[in-house]
Amino acid sequence: MRGVNFNVTKVNTVEECQKQCTNHALCQFYTYATQTFHRLEYRNTCLLKHSQSGFPDMIKMVEGLVSGFSLKPCGLSDMGCQMNIFQHMSFSGEDVGRVIAPDPFVCRTICSYYPNCLFFTFFTNTWHIQPQRNMCFLKTSKSGKPSSEIPLVNTTSGYSLLSCKDLPERCHSQRYVGVDFEGDELEAVYVKGIKACQENCTNKIRCQFFTYTSHQGECKEDRCKCSLKISLNGSPTRIVYGTEGTSGYTLRMCKTPSISVCTKTVTTRIVGGTRSSPREWPWQASLQVKLRTQSHVCGGSVIGNQWVITAAHCFDDLPSPDIWRIYTGILNQSEIQAAIPFSRAEKIIIHPQYKISETIHDIALIKLKAAMNFTDFQKPICLPSKEDMTYTTCWVTGWGFTQEKGTIQNTLQKVRIPLVPIEECRKKYIQHKVTDQMVCAGYKEGGKDACKGDSGGPLSCYQNGVWQLVGITSWGDGCAKKDHPGVYTKVAAYVDWILEITQN
Numbered sequence: 001m002r003g004v005n006f007n008v009t010k011v012n013t014v015e016e017c018q019k020q021c022t023n024h025a026l027c028q029f030y031t032y033a034t035q036t037f038h039r040l041e042y043r044n045t046c047l048l049k050h051s052q053s054g055f056p057d058m059i060k061m062v063e064g065l066v067s068g069f070s071l072k073p074c075g076l077s078d079m080g081c082q083m084n085i086f087q088h089m090s091f092s093g094e095d096v097g098r099v100i101a102p103d104p105f106v107c108r109t110i111c112s113y114y115p116n117c118l119f120f121t122f123f124t125n126t127w128h129i130q131p132q133r134n135m136c137f138l139k140t141s142k143s144g145k146p147s148s149e150i151p152l153v154n155t156t157s158g159y160s161l162l163s164c165k166d167l168p169e170r171c172h173s174q175r176y177v178g179v180d181f182e183g184d185e186l187e188a189v190y191v192k193g194i195k196a197c198q199e200n201c202t203n204k205i206r207c208q209f210f211t212y213t214s215h216q217g218e219c220k221e222d223r224c225k226c227s228l229k230i231s232l233n234g235s236p237t238r239i240v241y242g243t244e245g246t247s248g249y250t251l252r253m254c255k256t257p258s259i260s261v262c263t264k265t266v267t268t269r270i271v272g273g274t275r276s277s278p279r280e281w282p283w284q285a286s287l288q289v290k291l292r293t294q295s296h297v298c299g300g301s302v303i304g305n306q307w308v309i310t311a312a313h314c315f316d317d318l319p320s321p322d323i324w325r326i327y328t329g330i331l332n333q334s335e336i337q338a339a340i341p342f343s344r345a346e347k348i349i350i351h352p353q354y355k356i357s358e359t360i361h362d363i364a365l366i367k368l369k370a371a372m373n374f375t376d377f378q379k380p381i382c383l384p385s386k387e388d389m390t391y392t393t394c395w396v397t398g399w400g401f402t403q404e405k406g407t408i409q410n411t412l413q414k415v416r417i418p419l420v421p422i423e424e425c426r427k428k429y430i431q432h433k434v435t436d437q438m439v440c441a442g443y444k445e446g447g448k449d450a451c452k453g454d455s456g457g458p459l460s461c462y463q464n465g466v467w468q469l470v471g472i473t474s475w476g477d478g479c480a481k482k483d484h485p486g487v488y489t490k491v492a493a494y495v496d497w498i499l500e501i502t503q504n
Contacts, residue, residue: 001059196226304502
């Protein structure tokens with residue numbers, strides 16, 4: 001395979017050569033001379049290669065040579081990866097490309113799969129040079145690292161994730177409200193809502209991105225204009241803010257095409273459960289309070305890159321956003337140390353009808369100060385359909401007590417639990433108010449339930465290949481008692497409220 005030979009070593013086997021390529025930042029493919037190669041001095045030689053396109057410039061059949069590709073795109077590199085995003089920082093290096101992107105996360109995904117891109121710098125939409133706003137500069141260097149890191153306001157930098165064990169999806173699932181993506185219009189269709197617009201783009205093979213306009217002049221009755229667009233490089237040619245449009249990308253490149261980035265494939269309260277595994281419940285959050293000491297108080301669920309949903313009662317005596325620390329992507333509480341990153345709360349939004357005395361409308365949203373990165377360890381769960389559904393595979397998760405008089409658990413616990421019809425639940429709680437905005441779950445014989453410390457955490461149900469947030473752990477009579485199911489806030493009853501806040 002012809003390309004630029006940048007590294008030459010002697011190794012015993014072709015497998016060793018491929019491993020060297022997989023673990024070298026610059027290597028895209030390799031050629032290895034076996035013991036049967038006609039030139040004795042070149043036998044067992046491993047040539048690491050790259051090219052501008054990422055593919056061989058030419059392929060030639062030669063006896064005694066074996067060639068192949070780096071396995072970095074398979075998630076098999078041992079290099080490790082740098083997942084941090086560095087705000088107000090510019091990385092210096094050789095530019096290999098540039099595209100327009102709405103945020104640094106899209107920029108990073110593009111870098112991860114762009115030939116030769118090892119790191120990037122993104123200029124935000126507040127950058128002082130207008131033509132460079134939203135510009136994503138894709139960069140490389142001979143060392144594989146930036147030649148310098150320069151503090152620079154309104155820039156954001158980071159690294160390719162190609163060497164990660166858990167690779168990012170090749171698609172951009174986020175939708176951008178109040179934003180127009182400019183490009184060549186393939187077609188304009190009139191549809192009911194943003195979801196239908198994105199589905200149209202996903203199903204039209206040439207569509208790369210779209211803009212849905214809800215301006216009255218662009219609507220016909222209950223349908224509004226959906227512009228399906230393309231460009232030479234697959235990215236918008238310009239991004240315009242402060243519009244009445246909502247924009248996004250095709251989802252064809254997603255592993256599981258979906259209108260949201262939420263998880264397909266399970267209150268702070270678990271009794272009778274078992275330990276969870278890494279990446280099993282990537283939407284699970286640990287909400288901790290930092291006063292004189294720091295402790296886990298409630299669970300929560302990631303529903304967006306800047307949003308966590310939980311129970312309103314978690315904030316009854318702790319209303320200040322400044323004292324809360326939100327941890328995502330963790331399995332064990334013991335992982336939380338000084339160096340472990342966490343999210344801070346920008347604001348806490350309690351449902352306006354929440355009443356402490358009756359525990360009704362027990363739902364709250366936390367807006368994070370900074371957007372989180374989605375990985376296989378932390379990603380959002382889908383919101384449920386507003387229609388009544390029959391769920392048969394439901395789980396509750398949390399770090400809460402495993403018995404009524406217990407302690408917070410180190411490892412995230414899980415328990416499969418059946419839903420209980422609401423009328424049957426009301427009969428169990430005659431002295432309490434069980435409303436249509438609640439859902440009950442538990443075993444008639446007891447033994448498995450959420451408990452103290454699980455409040456605010458998810459009741460997750462698997463339906464039609466999608467994990468949905470059906471309930472939020474709210475209250476119950478004790479933990480795992482016979483004939484006393486756990487009571488959860490019914491998320492389907494609040495979908496409109498959630499979307500109104502999070503999409504604005």
